[in-house]
Amino acid sequence: MKLSQRVVSYLQVAPLALVMLVFLGIPAVMILTVSFFDYDEFDLIPRFIFGNYVELIESGLTYSLYWSTIKFAVMVWVLTLVIGFTASYFLVFHVRALFWKIALFLVCTVPFWTSNIIRMISWIPVLGREGLVNKSLMFLGIIDQPLEFLLFSNFAVVLAYVHLYTLFMVVTLFNSMARIDPAVIEAAVDAGASRWQVITQIVIPLSKTGIALGSIFVIALVMGDFFVVRIMSGGQSASVVLAMYNEIALLQYPPAAASAVVLVIIVSLMVWGILRIVDVRKELSN
């Protein structure tokens, strides 16, 4: 007996669908449900209320948290995009030998063989008041007071994010740039295009998918983070998730669930916006 094409497709999708349903779908529904619950100091009260959302929307805190989180997301996105684009461009178009291409690409991933936390915490002895950078600069006589902004500051947060997440841009961009037919570029050069024109009119449009996917990774990761922000700012900057974490610490699940739902909506809107600009499906099916 031969299964119909349709059944085969469903069977192929089934394992992932099941995993997603159990580990994403059901918890998401639970969070949504709890976000409408009332609560007192000791317990959840299963009663349908909008209070958690009203409190969230009316609070100035929500807006300042989103402002600071989105600010980080945008800064990190721009920086990772520029660095990721340059690195991938170099790897794809300047490194001729395939061996070196792959070797250098692997070198990019080396730092990622260690854990996120170690990579982040290693910055502390480098940037601290008595850290490597300050000690060196003072030794060279460039500064006579340690630079305080290096650590426990927004600078440190952005630096750590860029360090942690640039690879996501490199990988996706490398992938889409590698698919660009070199003949197209040769043709453009033959027709008299400058290098800049090649980049803006051929490479960027043809690596839109990579840019979009990389952006989704980076933005979603920054929006959902609380740990990097906490450690690198020395606890002096907040993020949406950090505020949620503080609520959970005191067993205030419903308001935390409500902010989780709002965060999911906002990140989904951002992803939707990116996908509106770039039709990833069309590009991938090529």
Next chain:
Amino acid sequence: MDVKRKKTGSKGNPTNTAKVTPETSWAERKVSRRDVLKGAVVATAGLVAGSGVIGGFPTVWAQKIKDIKLLQVGGSYSSIIDIARQASKELGFTIKMQNASSDALVNRVATQPKSLDIADIEFWMVPKLIPRGVLGGIDTKRFKLWDKIVPIFTKGEYPDGRKVSRQGTLPYEVQYLDGPGSKKFHDGRSRWATLVPTIYNADTLGIRPDIIKRPIEHWHELLNPEFKGKTAILDVPAIGIMDAAMAIESRGDIKYGDKGNMTREELDKTIKILIDAKKSGQFRAFWTTFDESVNLMAAGEVVIQSMWSPAVTAVRARGIPCYYAPLKEGYRAWASGSCPMKHLSGLKLDAFYEYINWHQSGWQGGFIAKQGYYSSIPETAKKFLTDDEWGFWYGGKAAKGDIKDPYGKLQEKAGSIRDGGSFWERMGNVACWNTVMDESRYMVRKWNEFIAA
């Protein structure tokens, strides 16, 4: 330790324990206890250490209890693996331990109560957890040493009858229950308790005397512009706000009704002062873990900050001077205790009482004393400390020899005196206790504003 015991070969002769090094004397004491264990009272060996022994349990019971495994979850400062190993060795059944940060701990006990057997929690968590009906509570009749516990816990007063500060969650206020399984606290003593208090301390500010170069005597120094950009507080909202309140009250900005239970108005004012201080660059960082606080101080990022006692020791262990300054306004104290989870019954519950009776019989008290923490029954801990150690940790006396940590590493040189002095000088001067406020919902929101500012 085991190896050492075999090498010495001595079978716990009490006359020679006095001369040997602390570790050996520990090992030997264990031997003597083990000998008791091997004797007729196998089943109840956990109850020894001076107190009377009840015998008479059937042998079957003793056989069965061997298969029992109890999982204790608690803070890293209190659920220490060495204690679990020692307990398992002496009791004949297995104690397992897991650590969790206070946030993770309170969430786990509240939402997955069956995932653990013994809750090792701080007293401020008790008013959050008792109404949820997840804790089993304690029958004080089954805990042999209840009356030996320092009266701070059992009566809410000092031995001289003075009342202990009730700002925040004084353990005594949440120490007793109306009855077994009750969700209501009992005013005054009762047979039914919430936790067996096990470990506690008085916290204050840690400073770098080599950089500050003058005495620090008040909490308000935390907000002194002299230390701009070089101070830190704890970023655990419920506790950080107490340290901030100690500083603010000491500076004279606010006179709190109860620092441990602020009104909305007090919270508003407190957070406003904190935000102003933050904006003017007073704080270098807000720390959350033990290591962070050690690194901040050791790396010279911070010269004055809220700290825990062993963190001060850890800074000193790196050869960097650090002083746990006793302050005029007093200490912020905390206390932890253990209780069985509600789902424990029968043999498992019996095993819990075996364990907790052993736990407070001295070995644990001696161990944690060497980390700077106090036992709820100091007299039992004393048996597991040398006279010099007892004098240093509890007596506030100058150490005659080097003071070592529980693992035998040098901690304080001969001649040093514990910062803040003796047990009663420190615990007798508690200004407030770690707590969760009635307005905790509002407090968290304000704290988030402070961090986001």
